[in-house]
Amino acid sequence: EDRRKQQTVKSSDPYSTDPVRHPALHVNSLKPFNAEPPAEILSDNYITPSAIFFKRNHLPVPQVDPKAYQLHVEGLPGAEPLVLSLEELKTRFPKHTVTATLQCAGNRRSEMNKVKPVKGLNWGIAAISNATWSGAKLKDVLLAAGYRPELAQQACHVQFEGLDRDATGTTYGASIPLHKAVSDEGDVLLAYEMNGEDLPADHGYPVRVVVPGTVGARNVKWLGKIIVSEEESSSHWQQNDYKGFSPATDWDTVDFKSAPAIQELPIQSAITQPAEGATLDRRAEEVTVKGYAWSGGGREVVRVDVSLDGGQTWKVAQLQGGEKPQPGRAWAWKLWELTAPLPPATQELEIVCKAVDNSYNMQPDTVAPIWNLRGVLSNAWHRVKVTIREDEEE
Amino acid sequence: EDRRKQQTVKSSDPYSTDPVRHPALHVNSLKPFNAEPPAEILSDNYITPSAIFFKRNHLPVPQVDPKAYQLHVEGLPGAEPLVLSLEELKTRFPKHTVTATLQCAGNRRSEMNKVKPVKGLNWGIAAISNATWSGAKLKDVLLAAGYRPELAQQACHVQFEGLDRDATGTTYGASIPLHKAVSDEGDVLLAYEMNGEDLPADHGYPVRVVVPGTVGARNVKWLGKIIVSEEESSSHWQQNDYKGFSPATDWDTVDFKSAPAIQELPIQSAITQPAEGATLDRRAEEVTVKGYAWSGGGREVVRVDVSLDGGQTWKVAQLQGGEKPQPGRAWAWKLWELTAPLPPATQELEIVCKAVDNSYNMQPDTVAPIWNLRGVLSNAWHRVKVTIREDEEE
Numbered sequence: 001e002d003r004r005k006q007q008t009v010k011s012s013d014p015y016s017t018d019p020v021r022h023p024a025l026h027v028n029s030l031k032p033f034n035a036e037p038p039a040e041i042l043s044d045n046y047i048t049p050s051a052i053f054f055k056r057n058h059l060p061v062p063q064v065d066p067k068a069y070q071l072h073v074e075g076l077p078g079a080e081p082l083v084l085s086l087e088e089l090k091t092r093f094p095k096h097t098v099t100a101t102l103q104c105a106g107n108r109r110s111e112m113n114k115v116k117p118v119k120g121l122n123w124g125i126a127a128i129s130n131a132t133w134s135g136a137k138l139k140d141v142l143l144a145a146g147y148r149p150e151l152a153q154q155a156c157h158v159q160f161e162g163l164d165r166d167a168t169g170t171t172y173g174a175s176i177p178l179h180k181a182v183s184d185e186g187d188v189l190l191a192y193e194m195n196g197e198d199l200p201a202d203h204g205y206p207v208r209v210v211v212p213g214t215v216g217a218r219n220v221k222w223l224g225k226i227i228v229s230e231e232e233s234s235s236h237w238q239q240n241d242y243k244g245f246s247p248a249t250d251w252d253t254v255d256f257k258s259a260p261a262i263q264e265l266p267i268q269s270a271i272t273q274p275a276e277g278a279t280l281d282r283r284a285e286e287v288t289v290k291g292y293a294w295s296g297g298g299r300e301v302v303r304v305d306v307s308l309d310g311g312q313t314w315k316v317a318q319l320q321g322g323e324k325p326q327p328g329r330a331w332a333w334k335l336w337e338l339t340a341p342l343p344p345a346t347q348e349l350e351i352v353c354k355a356v357d358n359s360y361n362m363q364p365d366t367v368a369p370i371w372n373l374r375g376v377l378s379n380a381w382h383r384v385k386v387t388i389r390e391d392e393e394e
Numbered sequence: 395e396d397r398r399k400q401q402t403v404k405s406s407d408p409y410s411t412d413p414v415r416h417p418a419l420h421v422n423s424l425k426p427f428n429a430e431p432p433a434e435i436l437s438d439n440y441i442t443p444s445a446i447f448f449k450r451n452h453l454p455v456p457q458v459d460p461k462a463y464q465l466h467v468e469g470l471p472g473a474e475p476l477v478l479s480l481e482e483l484k485t486r487f488p489k490h491t492v493t494a495t496l497q498c499a500g501n502r503r504s505e506m507n508k509v510k511p512v513k514g515l516n517w518g519i520a521a522i523s524n525a526t527w528s529g530a531k532l533k534d535v536l537l538a539a540g541y542r543p544e545l546a547q548q549a550c551h552v553q554f555e556g557l558d559r560d561a562t563g564t565t566y567g568a569s570i571p572l573h574k575a576v577s578d579e580g581d582v583l584l585a586y587e588m589n590g591e592d593l594p595a596d597h598g599y600p601v602r603v604v605v606p607g608t609v610g611a612r613n614v615k616w617l618g619k620i621i622v623s624e625e626e627s628s629s630h631w632q633q634n635d636y637k638g639f640s641p642a643t644d645w646d647t648v649d650f651k652s653a654p655a656i657q658e659l660p661i662q663s664a665i666t667q668p669a670e671g672a673t674l675d676r677r678a679e680e681v682t683v684k685g686y687a688w689s690g691g692g693r694e695v696v697r698v699d700v701s702l703d704g705g706q707t708w709k710v711a712q713l714q715g716g717e718k719p720q721p722g723r724a725w726a727w728k729l730w731e732l733t734a735p736l737p738p739a740t741q742e743l744e745i746v747c748k749a750v751d752n753s754y755n756m757q758p759d760t761v762a763p764i765w766n767l768r769g770v771l772s773n774a775w776h777r778v779k780v781t782i783r784e785d786e787e788e
């Protein structure tokens with residue numbers, strides 16, 4: 001009786017079957033689940049452990065039976081739709097492994113919220129993480145489904161539909177340019193492994209898209225269907241969300257058709273240590289600043305500048321990356337570190353970082369001029385204020 | 395006698411055979427010749443007339459006999475060097491036409507000079523121009539010379555040598571990544587026409603490289619030799635120039651090996667009208683602001699924001715481009731325009747522009763934090779101060 005009641009309660013809540021999560025995560029929203037790791041531990045690992053990799057769900061986590069799983073590939077003129085089981089996806093196509101950083105479009109939204117309230121989850125600086133993904137190349141699957149290069153003239157987009165759906169049955173959806181999907185150097189994966197293990201439920205089990213260099217929102221999880229099309233995805237998230245606007249645009253004037261859907265993200269960096277408001281000990285004589293830096297589109301971070309005086313003077317941080325990436329395929333972040341003497345005559349430091357990628361794009365200085373009503377693309381210099389405690393000699 | 399004397403004088407000056415130039419150009423250096431058009435006329439034409447297209451020469455303009463011209467292609471393992479006459483280049487390979495903007499790495503250097511002196515020509519905002527280029531695809535020529543895709547594993551660079559040389563015989567040289575050179579979508583041309591006519595002498599007659607989306611310095615003029623290599627060009631301009639550094643780096647500390655050679659350029663825009671210091675008439679009631687915007691790497695400019703109050707508030711300008719470019723191949727600039735009411739209670743306006751590309755990269759707010767010892771990559775918001783004249787009623 002009790003048990004039946006509990007099940008009834010549970011079944012009325014589509015989130016009741018969501019997985020258990022790591023307790024260290026900072027939760028921005030429980031249903032759907034959205035959470036980021038504490039920033040201080042983000043830079044402890046070049047490869048983010050899956051358990052603390054930021055979670056960004058739009059809908060309940062779907063329960064997918066791997067034996068019954070089917071991936072549908074449609075929209076290729078003159079070809080029958082292709083249907084693949086999980087086993088077929090794993091065995092019919094070569095397995096590729098790519099280390100790629102994913103970042104939510106809303107990472108660092110909280111800084112925009114301080115300028116003027118925006119609509120969206122109040123992410124800190126840790127809605128970004130780095131993992132190693134393995135799976136089939138999307139290009140190989142599209143070729144098996146009948147894709148031919150001539151098609152690039154008519155079809156321009158590859159749409160993805162998730163198996164996650166809302167109460168009305170609408171699934172999560174997004175699309176990427178066909179150009180990216182079929183490029184040899186695009187490295188778009190239909191991934192079934194994350195960090196050497198089956199994808200965790202929160203990250204798209206059993207199959208997700210990984211679109212290196214591209215905003216998280218296009219990396220569709222719990223992938224159910226791929227549609228090659230002349231049109232972008234008609235989903236809310238492609239058409240009326242995840243776009244950038246001028247600071248002058250408000251909810252009364254916004255025309256979502258006037259801006260392109262976010263795909264590649266701009267240059268980004270942030271300070272993970274010390275934390276905002278931290279107290280440093282003068283006796284330490286120096287401070288170590290740590291953080292991450294990443295750029296979209298496969299552009300490699302080539303330099304991170306750090307200031308201890310609010311941006312008046314700068315020092316160059318040491319970069320810690322993985323292997324040297326191939327040109328145009330720098331999909332993974334770089335962690336960085338700088339140890340510098342504590343400036344003598346001040347008790348307050350404003351620590352600032354800014355990164356540069358190999359197209360020499362730089363971060364903007366301030367938040368207000370890039371403010372936008374959805375609070376996306378928040379990539380101004382990151383600033384952290386800390387205090388120096390002047391202990392008396394004992 | 396007089397004539398012979400004159401010739402003797404002339405022959406001692408390697409610049410004596412340089413072509414006649416348009417008198418409207420603002421000359422930054424006569425020998426070698428470096429000049430830009432007046433900014434106000436730059437935005438009059440989407441395609442910049444060749445005569446006022448900015449000129450950036452490193453050395454004297456070489457005199458090349460088109461009948462004797464030879465293009466050498468070397469460095470392909472297992473293949474004989476290929477030698478092409480001008481006629482062969484024009485007839486053996488399909489002719490492709492690309493509209494592409496070229497920008498000098500030093501464009502807008504004068505704004506950096508105001509922060510702290512830098513080394514280099516004091517360019518204003520017009521060391522950038524847009525033209526239509528026609529020629530053979532570099533990829534096609536490399537294939538004819540024996541290039542095979544497998545080679546991409548060992549050779550990584552394509553070097554170019556100009557026929558322009560200094561007193562010691564050293565030629566101008568540069569290189570680009572092989573990846574860009576052989577990409578179908580890279581659109582790298584060995585151009586023999588500019589705006590529908592033979593290349594002018596100042597722009598590389600009879601053949602130059604056009605590397606769309608890439609800094610002017612790699613678009614080698616008067617092309618004599620192409621070398622496929624494991625190494626970048628060993629030239630001064632590739633190794634010890636045209637690189638970006640932190641504002642903290644000075645001539646005592648600079649290590650040119652620590653920074654990558656500039657290839658793709660970052661997002662850029664500037665105001666061509668009104669000019670700095672202009673006086674506007676209050677009776678006009680409104681002001682029209684014009685300018686250009688462009689980004690490297692084939693990224694399309696998607697928005698230009700204009701402020702009349704130094705960056706406090708913004709309006710969105712109207713973009714005027716050519717045809718919609720293919721994804722990743724937006725090689726040409728966009729001109730833009732905004733007409734707005736004159737603000738009532740002020741006699742001084744600080745007009746500011748900033749552009750956004752389709753990777754949502756933005757220009758940095760200020761010059762000092764991107765200052766670098768060579769004064770390259772000057773792409774902060776462009777600012778123009780103007781005065782409003784309050785005429786008495788007549």
Ligand SMILES: [Mo]
Nearest residue numbers: 104105216217
């Ligand atoms: Mo996102």
Ligand SMILES: [Mo]
Nearest residue numbers: 498499610611
């Ligand atoms: Mo240049």
